[in-house]
Amino acid sequence: MEAGASATRAGGKNSAARPNLAAVAALAGVSASTASLAFSGAGPVSDATRAKVLAAAEQLNYGGPDPRAQSLRRGRSGIVGVVMEDRLREAFRDPMNVAMLDGLADELGTAGLGLLLLTEPGSGGPELSLAPMDAVVLVGCSTQLDRSVVALHQRGIPVVAIEAEPMVDVLAVDLDNRDATARAARHLHELGHTRVALVTLPLEPTHPRGALTEERIAASTAFTSRERIRGARDVFPAIGGVVAAGSSVEEGLIAGRELLGSGDAPTAVIAQSDLLALGVIRAAQERGIRVPEELSVVGFDGVRIEGAAPYELTTLVQPAVEKGRAAGSAIVELLAGQTPAPRAFTSEFRVGNTTGPAIS
Amino acid sequence: MEAGASATRAGGKNSAARPNLAAVAALAGVSASTASLAFSGAGPVSDATRAKVLAAAEQLNYGGPDPRAQSLRRGRSGIVGVVMEDRLREAFRDPMNVAMLDGLADELGTAGLGLLLLTEPGSGGPELSLAPMDAVVLVGCSTQLDRSVVALHQRGIPVVAIEAEPMVDVLAVDLDNRDATARAARHLHELGHTRVALVTLPLEPTHPRGALTEERIAASTAFTSRERIRGARDVFPAIGGVVAAGSSVEEGLIAGRELLGSGDAPTAVIAQSDLLALGVIRAAQERGIRVPEELSVVGFDGVRIEGAAPYELTTLVQPAVEKGRAAGSAIVELLAGQTPAPRAFTSEFRVGNTTGPAIS
DNA sequence: CGAATCGATCGAATCGATTCGAGAACGACT
DNA sequence: AGTCGTTCTCGAATCGATTCGATCGATTCG
Incomplete structure (x- = not known):
């Protein structure tokens, strides 16, 4: 706690507390709803009003609407969880995983979604259900995740699984x-x-x-x-x-x-x-x-x-990047309320110089 | 929107809408505050009451408190953003970065914090300020981040930078x-x-x-x-x-x-x-x-x-994992209201067999 | 036996924003 | 002049939970 923390309420309105939209609106002489419109750009707001609001925001050192509050109100956090079976270091050691993740991140990033790295439950990390996620991608996860998947469904969080045992209500992105x-x-x-x-x-x-x-x-x-x-x-x-x-x-x-x-x-x-x-x-x-x-x-x-x-x-x-991309776009569709079809990818057999006839 | 979405309100109380704590509390015949206590474990709740609440939750298929609402109320989301300069694939190609990230994830995971992967602004990804983060780690980022850092400070989000130009109010984790x-x-x-x-x-x-x-x-x-x-x-x-x-x-x-x-x-x-x-x-x-x-x-x-x-x-x-760990623990301290000291790591010169006397 | 204590539960305020429907101001058209 | 239609702004409800202080019995202590 900082020095002025205890004065949050005692100090009156101009204390060290972080400003919120209401404070900005008050200073600008408009209602909170108008101030919100001024920031989000949705709805008609006169240029003069917008300018007033922005000026007030600057004066109060207000950095824009709080994402946490937006998450609650909108019911969306813009975050997609990625569950990988191993520790990070293990998972990232294989270029395959990285390529897949890259495709995923690319597709999600385009849609304005961020990637939250999670490990399997029990690893001590975030409990896989206490994070504000909009959707989850399971990557090569064990079948033991059933329980967690149920928990996610209760929350209405769509789940996409890359190469996993088929599960009900989980969109599969598979490989042959x-x-x-x-x-x-x-x-x-x-x-x-x-x-x-x-x-x-x-x-x-x-x-x-x-x-x-x-x-x-x-x-x-x-x-x-x-x-x-x-x-x-x-x-x-x-x-x-x-x-x-x-x-x-x-x-x-x-x-x-x-x-x-x-x-x-x-x-x-x-x-x-x-x-x-x-x-x-x-x-x-x-x-x-x-x-x-x-x-x-x-x-x-x-x-x-x-x-x-x-x-x-x-x-x-195998088309690793494409696999990630497919999972990403599936998530985007899922979040848009659509019902994308499962995807199945095929690998191409490439003969190199490490195989030859058996010694007779 | 799903089929029953339009009936959210029309259908009365028992519609397809996802249940919330209030609904569970109502069914259990207790107040919302008590139900909250029953879930969080904080505060005294009789076993009988807790059982009633849990039973009601099960009946309603309630998966526990909504993380989004918790984030708002608690002012914490449990998410730490990691900003890397490159695309994922670039950044993860170097084992150094992966090792560092591993140390970071390990330390943060222990504290129950998740890792949100972000790219530099302008890359099209999440705007680095619209995500509900509690803190941010800058990894080998360009100095152009100044603006974003200011935005983060406005939000009161602590920032730790690994090997970056010194910035005011940014905790440095450095290497020689x-x-x-x-x-x-x-x-x-x-x-x-x-x-x-x-x-x-x-x-x-x-x-x-x-x-x-x-x-x-x-x-x-x-x-x-x-x-x-x-x-x-x-x-x-x-x-x-x-x-x-x-x-x-x-x-x-x-x-x-x-x-x-x-x-x-x-x-x-x-x-x-x-x-x-x-x-x-x-x-x-x-x-x-x-x-x-x-x-x-x-x-x-x-x-x-x-x-x-x-x-x-x-x-x-260089002690890559340690660097990540240091950043992680610094963040944990920062979030606990403490003011950790900057850390500086040193590299050890190791002579291998790729250097020798100059040809005369 | 009255008072202090403790445990369990509840009410109400709060976190910070979004959004819908309503209202006000104002110009245009018949 | 009256009515209709825009354009801008506001009030109030809502998202879902947490938490502080108050209340109410029941138990224990002096």
């Missing part, structure tokens, strides 16, 4: 994760690979590493990861592998060491992100295993990674 | 940019280098590339970049170079080609970020110039970059 992965798997199959392993994204909220087991898959809450596993199994029904703790080159390296160090090392690896794929390649390099001659590696995302040279990943290029 | 760069320059000087060039971060809001000229430096609005240039000139008064359009390996590559292709190529380069430094190294590799034998390169930030191997950059390690 399963199909795409199956395509990559088929590619490996055609090249003659039979010993193929997966390096997956985290399956649990706590991101533990470890072998990919049936139990873990069944218990998993990570939609995207599970879909991609399904896609791989459409081609290699018994495929196994390891689970990484995140999407990074480092994690890929760890996973790669694990896979390549075992007795019957695979001849091909399906990594669930380009960063992981690059890490696997690094692990191969460490062991003197040549890519793609002795080991084929496919990634996912199609992001351009610094330091991948001379490799050009065989990967699934 | 000048000093640190001078240290690196001295290192090169001691190694015998005389033909040294700079690769700087953008100097103007529009991020044009080009030669580093006196006019540009003088007209520059980028604080960090300018400070670092000053540091370099403390050792090499006549140092020139090129300006990059952002902080990325790609930009460093472009800048490096420019520098190394010219007639009297430098024997050492001071890059203003690690990403730029790595790009310069790439440019050298392209031309068959050996690092560090024929070209020394120093960076700034000390972030671990994938793909830098086998090089370990000679660079200035």
Whole structure:
């Protein structure tokens, strides 16, 4: 509290308290409603009056209508929450997420909406329901969000989910994760690979590493990861592998060491992100295993990674920015009272130089 | 507007309108004030009453107090704005920024505050003043923000600036940019280098590339970049170079080609970020110039970059996460009515294997 | 047994603006 | 001159909750 705080009321009208629209109106000699019109521009106000109001505002050092009050009255705050499953640092490590966010921010920014970064409940951050949001975007979130989604619906807050388990009253922006992965798997199959392993994204909220087991898959809450596993199994029904703790080159390296160090090392690896794929390649390099001659590696995302040279990943290029954009425009439509259709995006399989025929 | 919207009033009390605290209180047979107490937990409320209120809330499908109304009444929205100079994609491309943001989010999250991403005014995004924010963090922003800062002060919104031109009533979280760069320059000087060039971060809001000229430096609005240039000139008064359009390996590559292709190529380069430094190294590799034998390169930030191997950059390690944390805790204190002291961080000069003696 | 105390609940004011319908002033048209 | 139509301004209601002080019983203390 500042020095003059206690005098808020005692000091009369001209105390240190921040001025409000009423004070400005009073000084200008007009009613509050007119002053409001003068600021918002809606409704007819004579130039003379507007000038008077603006002058009064300047004199009182009034910075314009309080956004908090506007939010209440209008029922809109201009803020859209974005819930990402990881900590910021984790989420932003993958260029894919950043690209997606960029598309989202771009679309929302155009509509005058701001992006509020939220983490999943329980992370200690804002409770996901106490923030004044107009809408929410769920990004690759676990299915455990059901409860929160219900809470949001009670508030009448529309929800858009990018790559998530279908939920009632949640607009889906999807990617052909399963199909795409199956395509990559088929590619490996055609090249003659039979010993193929997966390096997956985290399956649990706590991101533990470890072998990919049936139990873990069944218990998993990570939609995207599970879909991609399904896609791989459409081609290699018994495929196994390891689970990484995140999407990074480092994690890929760890996973790669694990896979390549075992007795019957695979001849091909399906990594669930380009960063992981690059890490696997690094692990191969460490062991003197040549890519793609002795080991084929496919990634996912199609992001351009610094330091991948001379490799050009065989990967699934997904329209990340477009995905974000689609989510953004869906939100804008939702807020306009329209009912946009769900969007589904497809990935393009791009063959690089990290896959080749299986060694006979 | 939804189907039942027009019936909001006509339908009587039980229409499709979203329930509010008053409705819940009425159904529970208590006053609104008691219902409020029951939800907030402040003040004494008997268990029986609380149960009644909660039951009524459930029956009405009431999701708890409206954050917008709370914001107004409490004068707090729980939202902190973060203004970054670039587009999201630009800003998040540099791990440095992400690390900083992570520290910030961590500290703010603990205090129950959310992070609202904003871009500089004029970018079309939220007007930086119409969002209901409790405080604002300026990150490496241009000096052109003066006007906005004034607007924020009018609203009584505290402002913290990370590495920015000192401004009145703005709490500074600083880094020894000048000093640190001078240290690196001295290192090169001691190694015998005389033909040294700079690769700087953008100097103007529009991020044009080009030669580093006196006019540009003088007209520059980028604080960090300018400070670092000053540091370099403390050792090499006549140092020139090129300006990059952002902080990325790609930009460093472009800048490096420019520098190394010219007639009297430098024997050492001071890059203003690690990403730029790595790009310069790439440019050298392209031309068959050996690092560090024929070209020394120093960076700034000390972030671990994938793909830098086998090089370990000679660079200035700055405490990025800590910087963000400091800004976060400063904000928390500011909001608590305290007056935290400005913070200044120092970078540590780390010698890697990208600098060596000048060729005689 | 009267008084002080404590716990639970309620009333009313307040946060700061927006917006709708009504009213006033004024020029134009028949 | 009277009526109609503009244009500008105002009053009052409203958005949804929080919070201070007052009230009212019931319990406990002297």
